[in-house]
Amino acid sequence: MNSSRRMAIRPMTTTNNLPLDKDARIYVAGHRGMVGSAIERRLVAAGYSNVLARSHDELDLTNQADVFAFLREERPDFIFLAAGRVGGIHANNTYRADFIYRNLMIEANVIHGAWLAGVRRLLFIGSSCIYPRQCPQPIHEDYLLSGPLEKTNEPYALAKIAGVKLCESYNAQYGTSYFSVMATNLYGPNDNYDPDNSHVLPSLIRKAHDAKVTGSHELVVWGSGAPRREFLYVDDMADACVFLMERGLGDGLVNVGTGADLTIRELAEMVMDVVGFEGAIRFDSAKPDGTPRKLLNVDRMTEMGWQAKTGLREGIAKAYQDYLQRFGSPR
Template sequence: MQKNAKIYVAGHRGMVGSAIVRQLQGNGYTNIVTRTHDELDLVNQRSVTEFFAIEKPDYVFMAAAKVGGIHANNTYRADFIYENLLIEANVIGAAHKAGVDRMLFLGSSCIYPRDCPQPIREDYLLTGLLEQTNEPYAIAKIAGVKLCDSFNAQYGTQYVSAMPTNLYGPNDNYDLSKSHVLPALIRKAHEAKMRGDTQFVVWGSGTPMREFLYVDDMAEACVYLMEKGIAAGLFNIGTGTDVTIRELAEIVMDVVGFTGEIVFDRSKPDGTPRKLLNVDRINELGWKAKTSLREGISKAYADFRSQGISS
């Protein structure tokens, strides 16, 4: 990519989009286009089409999405599939009409079957049933991957898809009704510490295994794929290692400085038993994650404290 190329980052205020903007700026790109939700509603097809017709970006990073944790995904099932399908279809379709040949679409590792072999390879997509709690969101993201593949096949575009594992870091969502597991644990442990509690509650049994990637590492991988000129395909983005939810909670406790005990609420869902990505494909291109889990959680906790969400 040329340093003065016009690059549109959709969803630049979110955790993922803001990390991509930071990475692009750090790499010397000077012509980054962004729009807030108030300035451009990506669910509105006419507005999106007009935006692309006027701006005509050279590259697009598609990081905009309606996202949330198990509770949000399971509660707002219609919203998650409907809004994400509209956002993807509007952006990808309008980008093609405006002559945008290069795009990176960001999905989620939840696109893979619930019980597929571990670690999960890209070719396991659509080989089994999805996890029920986030099936609508997963179906929407699978549709985005297939939209990219189909535009490439029919029109010769170069739209590549990146599937990150569980992300965390600056600009994460710490709302307990909507957050993913790691930011939720950070907030719960911090608030338990500040109240002087002797325990804090963690959803589920603590036995599921999850992989976590610091968001700035993910952004580096996405920009790397575009700079390498990768024209198509699906790439897992992760660390290649995982921990149990219990181990994760213990690291969070240590970083936060909470000295009580963990209590597991087994009435709450565990979700997928294990979800570890095979990252051989992107590793073979020359990219590997750099930030250790403990280092990343320390940075995320500092970001949480800086937001003044709780005392």
């Protein structure tokens, strides 16, 4: 791919006639997940008094009839669509049908149901994995669909790309104000620490903690340690989402990240330092590396006046405290 290639970015439209009032009805889809719960915390802290939420037991977002009925009855003014099936390389590559089916169904039901219910504005949350595997770095929003995807998470990426295009298409045909936010790798409170299905950073936190308390002399890390990744603390992501919704952005795609990355080896060393594990790192080269590098260009957010506040080491320390509170203190 020619790294000098860059298409013009179409500016987001604004809908300043649609204010995000403190008493507006705001539905957070996926409020029990890491991102959704952070958005709910951010909204409550900012004084929004009418936040709607339903657990999976109360509302299965893959059930079209139930989603449509809920949105017709509740008539939210604004929606944060943070629900979806997520996981690391192993989960994405193993449960490929689950990842594409559940994410397609959720976003199609919520977006179409939002239009039917007259929802004024919707923010769809995706992931940086929507961009091509061999993408020029840092990754601009206009690189979408410019090359092949990473094979290990292709079904999930295709589902998220479909969500972006759903928002664009409903805006074009029906004049809605639905826009998309693509996040870099997220971590923080309420993360998934499952050793097989979690993302790399929470997986490293759990592995380092387990190695420390069991007296192991090594930390096993998937792959070569060479890929570079960018990480954003989830409360910063929530702040960015509320910031964008409050600005009244009505169309388009915007990246949210820190603008800085590091190798997986460097990340593992930082996690070990935070956790207090002093053993050695052993890289399991039989496991896949995934995309060589994913660093987002965040110029659009910077130009709008938003930047991430939480440094990586500080965020890892907060995430480790969350892990200890949920799964037990060190032995």
